[in-house]
Amino acid sequence: MALKWDLAVIGSGIVGLSSAYHIMETNPGLKVVIIDKARTFAQGNTGKSAAGFRDLFSSDINYKLSSSSIAFYRHIQNDLGVNLGMHTSGYLYLLDNETASSNLFDSVIKRSKSRFVTRDGLAVFDSLNFNPDKDAAEIMNLKPVDQGFLGENCGIIEPDLIAGFYYNNLIKMGVKFMFDTTVNQIMLSPTNPLNYPGEPFIWQDLQVKSLNTDKGEIEAERYLVAADVWTTNLLDRTGIDSHIRPKKRQVFQISGGPIQKLVRSPIIKGERIMPFLVLPSHEVYMRPVPQNNSIWVGVADNYNRDFSFSEDPQPEPDFYQNNIYPVLDAYIKDFDSARVTASWAGYYSYNTIDLSPYVFGELNLIVSTGTSGSGILKGDAIGRVVAARFNGSESADLYGGEKLKPSTMGIRKRVIDREEFIL
Ligand SMILES: Cc1cc2nc3c(=O)[nH]c(=O)nc-3n(C[C@H](O)[C@H](O)[C@H](O)COP(=O)(O)OP(=O)(O)OC[C@H]3O[C@@H](n4cnc5c(N)ncnc54)[C@H](O)[C@@H]3O)c2cc1C
Structure with missing residues (x-):
């Protein structure tokens, strides 16, 4: 029988990597697989980024996400001695x-x-x-x-080096990577199948059963879509809205x-x-x-x-x-x-309403997208929010001690002011 993972992550850009890293930190031993259609990690928008970082934002949430991520990246470079090409040059x-x-x-x-x-x-x-x-x-x-x-408190950083930091640690933590693997479809099926023709029916509870990929079916207890602009493609057939525009x-x-x-x-x-x-x-x-x-x-x-x-x-x-x-x-x-x-x-991947990232849950799926052009400089903190949602925690512990309620970045209880500091 095929191995059933605890968590399958789609996307090995900064969001998928940082999320998996913070999930593993809080759940050592979890069986996690990260799937990407590219030949290695950080080949999507993470690898194409201009990778400037700043903590200059009008909305509270964007300030929290950016300042926590910047402080963590600085910690990696200065305290852990891992070069991230980070220059606080303004x-x-x-x-x-x-x-x-x-x-x-x-x-x-x-x-x-x-x-x-x-x-x-x-x-x-x-x-x-x-x-x-x-x-x-x-x-x-x-x-x-x-x-x-x-x-x-702003400057530039090398996204492939941050991605490399998470990747190397995830390998040490026992996370499996499947590169060159395209997810064709997210498969929904009833939680308690009746094996009756025409399933699933509207009165059945649903869950994501598996990922249909070009390398076969991948089954997990839970799933994370961290596929940035590709999120819409992946979600559309499930009837779940990605809420983003490319x-x-x-x-x-x-x-x-x-x-x-x-x-x-x-x-x-x-x-x-x-x-x-x-x-x-x-x-x-x-x-x-x-x-x-x-x-x-x-x-x-x-x-x-x-x-x-x-x-x-x-x-x-x-x-x-x-x-x-x-x-x-x-x-x-x-x-x-x-x-x-x-x-x-x-x-x-624009959240066209408030220009801030989403982390929301549907069924046994978490979706993290809508980085709106600043996913590198918020990437670490987004991963912490995803981990808090995965763990069912009341709040995410940001680096430096701030806390953030995961639901504020969701859809239903979203509490975010539109970002106005765009010059
Ligand atoms: C030109 C440009 C300049 C930018 N400048 C900045 C900047 O200065 N500062 C900043 O903070 N941010 C900047 N950004 C934004 C930042 O790069 C993104 O917000 C961030 O990289 C998003 O990370 P991610 O992990 O969500 O997505 P990605 O890095 O795009 O990762 C998504 C991954 O999902 C994989 N995937 C997608 N579909 C499938 C599938 N069906 N099956 C398997 N795998 C799949 C892809 O291959 C990809 O690797 C810039 C972006 C661009 C394009």
């Missing part, structure tokens, strides 16, 4: 005076280590153009750079010319690299890549970026050339002599 929003004076920053500045930076303080960026050319500013709706807002997101790596100097322009004392930088207009961001002195640029475009989904999304060179580059070039002169040396595309 997260800097360049702002015009009007945006800077809005009340958006009030709650953020109270609880996060953050401050406004004057124009003089921004002089570290040699090539920054504070006032884009008048014509360009008019045509492209560009705001001036009057000041900055700096998150000091949006394609692209990253363009820019190298050469004076980019190296920009990468090596720190604003945080003691750091050697530039902060994760967000321009004052159109949310164009720049993420330093210290390993090869390049910069990743991207943008979370909204209108006209539809919700279509493809298995292998491709970056669009024209999108960089016609949309991102003109904005970059108006603010930072270094980009005219640099070039695109790599590019890729993935998806954000």
